Amino acid sequence: MNAFTRTILSQRDSLRRTEILTILEAICQRLELTATQFDRAKVAYGAVGEWLCQGQHPLLAAAMIDLHGSGALGTSVRPICKAEFDVDLICFLATAPATLAPAEAKRLVGDRLKEHAGYAKILEPKKRCWRLNYAGDFHLDISPTIANPRCSSGGQLVPDRDLRAWHPTNPPGYRDLFRRRAALQPRLWVPKADRQLEAQVAPFPEQQVVKGILRRTVQLLKRHRDVHFLAIPGEVAPISIVITTLAMRAYEACVLNRTFADELEVMVEAIRMMPAFIERYYDRSGREHYAIWNETTSGENFAERWNSEPQRVEAFYAWQAKALADFEALRDAVGEDTIAKRLREPFGDHVVNPVIDARTEAISSARTSDRLLVAPAVGLTLTPSAPATAVPKNVFFGD
Numbered sequence: 001m002n003a004f005t006r007t008i009l010s011q012r013d014s015l016r017r018t019e020i021l022t023i024l025e026a027i028c029q030r031l032e033l034t035a036t037q038f039d040r041a042k043v044a045y046g047a048v049g050e051w052l053c054q055g056q057h058p059l060l061a062a063a064m065i066d067l068h069g070s071g072a073l074g075t076s077v078r079p080i081c082k083a084e085f086d087v088d089l090i091c092f093l094a095t096a097p098a099t100l101a102p103a104e105a106k107r108l109v110g111d112r113l114k115e116h117a118g119y120a121k122i123l124e125p126k127k128r129c130w131r132l133n134y135a136g137d138f139h140l141d142i143s144p145t146i147a148n149p150r151c152s153s154g155g156q157l158v159p160d161r162d163l164r165a166w167h168p169t170n171p172p173g174y175r176d177l178f179r180r181r182a183a184l185q186p187r188l189w190v191p192k193a194d195r196q197l198e199a200q201v202a203p204f205p206e207q208q209v210v211k212g213i214l215r216r217t218v219q220l221l222k223r224h225r226d227v228h229f230l231a232i233p234g235e236v237a238p239i240s241i242v243i244t245t246l247a248m249r250a251y252e253a254c255v256l257n258r259t260f261a262d263e264l265e266v267m268v269e270a271i272r273m274m275p276a277f278i279e280r281y282y283d284r285s286g287r288e289h290y291a292i293w294n295e296t297t298s299g300e301n302f303a304e305r306w307n308s309e310p311q312r313v314e315a316f317y318a319w320q321a322k323a324l325a326d327f328e329a330l331r332d333a334v335g336e337d338t339i340a341k342r343l344r345e346p347f348g349d350h351v352v353n354p355v356i357d358a359r360t361e362a363i364s365s366a367r368t369s370d371r372l373l374v375a376p377a378v379g380l381t382l383t384p385s386a387p388a389t390a391v392p393k394n395v396f397f398g399d
Contacts (some may be wrong), residue, residue: 003115008189008261009261014261014262015084015387016334017262018262020330020331020339021262021263021264021278021343023339023343023355023356024285025216025360026358026359027220027347027352027355028216028219028220028350030078030225030351030354030355031076031077031078031152031351032076032077032078032219033076033085033138033228037137037138037395038084040086040134040137040138041137041138041140042218042259044087044134044138044140045065045067045087045089048089048113048119048132048140049089051067051112051113051116051119051380052109052112052113052142052370053063053065055108055112055115057111057121058107059093059095059096059100059107060092060108060109060112063091063094064091064092064094064169065092066089066090066092067087067088067089067090068088068089068090068171068172068174068175068239069086069087069088070086070088070222070240070244070310071087071088072137072171072175072185072262073175073178073179073218074215075215075218075219075222075240075243075244076219077219077222077223078228078346078351079226080226080227080230080350081226081230084134084136084137084138084139085136085137085138086139086141087138087139087140087141088140088141088143089140089141089143090142090143090144090158091109091143091144091145091341092143092146092147093105093144093145093146094147095149096146098149100144100146100158102120102128102159102163102164102165103163103165104287105145105146105163105238106128106129106144106146106163107131107158108144109144110123110125110130113132113142115389121131122134122135123255126141127161127162127163128143128158128160128161128163129141129143129144129283130142130161136270142329143158143159143358144158144159144235145158145169145171148166148169148297149170150168150298151168151170151297153170153173153296153297153299154170154172154175155168155169155170155297156168156169156170156171156297157169167300168294168297168298169294169297169300169301170294170296170297170300173296173297176283176296177248177280177295177296178214178244181248181249181251181252182212182214182248182251183213184213184214184252184255185255186213186254186255186258186259186260186263186266187255187258187259187260188259188260188261188262188263189260190260190381195279201314204339212265213251213266213267213270214247214248214251214270215393216267217251217267217270217271218243218247218248220267220347221243221247222243222325222353223241223346223347223348224319224322224323224326225237225238225319225345227347227348228319228322228346229319229325231314235315236309236311236312236315237315237319238312238315238316238319239302242292242302242303242316242336244291244292245277245292245302246274246275246277246278246319247270247274247305249277250269250270250271250273250274250277251266251270251366252374253273253276254273255264257395264331265331266329267327268324268331269325271320271323271327272324272334274320275320277292278290278292278303279291279292279293287321289307289312290303324344326342326345327346329342330342330343330346340352340356343355
């Protein structure tokens with residue numbers, strides 16, 4: 001990657017893309033738990049954790065309950081075909097011996113949950129975890145884990161889908177790695193007032209995007225995947241951990257090696273680079289294999305199913321190419337109608353229309369209070385800039 005490549009936006013393009021980023025931020029906020037759902041999930045998490053830790057079984061006495069998955073990373077998105085959010089928990093049996101069978105670990109967690117009259121009514125067994133269904137809001141998936149004696153970085157072991165063997169994992173380590181990468185700040189070119197090509201490098205202002213570019217990129221990609229695969233038969237969509245891992249590795253590579261015109265360019269380039277972090281190798285028979293390794297432990301391949309279900313490989317590469325094309329088209333979109341169209345196609349009317357409607361209402365309110373501006377190649381905006389011109393209030397006196 002060329003670290004000296006630079007793209008400097010004109011003032012009107014910068015303003016246009018700022019408006020697009022503002023809309024994307026609003027879309028991400030709509031994809032998240034509502035404040036009420038968040039509070040309920042937080043209370044439920046605390047109560048379940050306390051109940052498990054108070055169990056009489058000696059392994060539960062030293063258990064540690066923790067969030068993992070999108071809830072821990074801050075990348076949750078509203079499911080497209082169901083009402084409930086997924087909230088994933090681990091019940092780490094810190095003192096469990098390596099000889100503990102996966103099925104036994106799952107059983108003891110389930111037995112403790114069944115002792116609670118309320119939990120027993122909403123408890124559902126899954127392949128390697130237990131689910132508590134809070135109808136209409138969210139469900140808690142609780143997976144047992146034990147220490148991985150072969151992992152020097154505090155890794156854990158989780159039951160496989162058949163409950164016959166332990167599978168390496170490291171939720172706390174993965175969470176910490178993701179947070180470190182999400183905290184990386186892209187370098188942005190800031191043109192001088194004389195508009196010459198020389199520029200200064202300024203740090204990315206975190207307050208512009210509440211959760212940061214990486215988390216928002218992951219959320220938007222997950223939503224794009226959900227919409228994209230609605231019309232594709234079979235369960236071939238890339239799982240969230242694949243998207244998250246490739247996005248965070250690509251994001252890190254981008255921000256450490258490039259300087260960008262703006263945050264939208266960071267998103268596009270991170271999506272472009274995602275396939276570079278898929279390992280491809282051949283076994284002795286000449287068969288190609290794929291790996292997306294968990295960097296925080298040894299032996300966890302997030303693309304493991306790709307090697308037995310090759311249709312997943314084709315589905316991923318087709319989706320990633322479509323996502324890149326859609327984000328590039330959105331980046332280059334000019335005019336409100338075109339921007340709205342470029343948003344609805346990849347993210348869906350259900351989430352985009354309320355955001356566009358709210359923006360239309362805000363523009364209407366700004367018009368009446370003399371805060372509405374119009375800028376070349378942007379259209380109506382609430383963001384002040386040099387080329388923006390105030391829009392006068394419309395005063396109607398009848399026909």
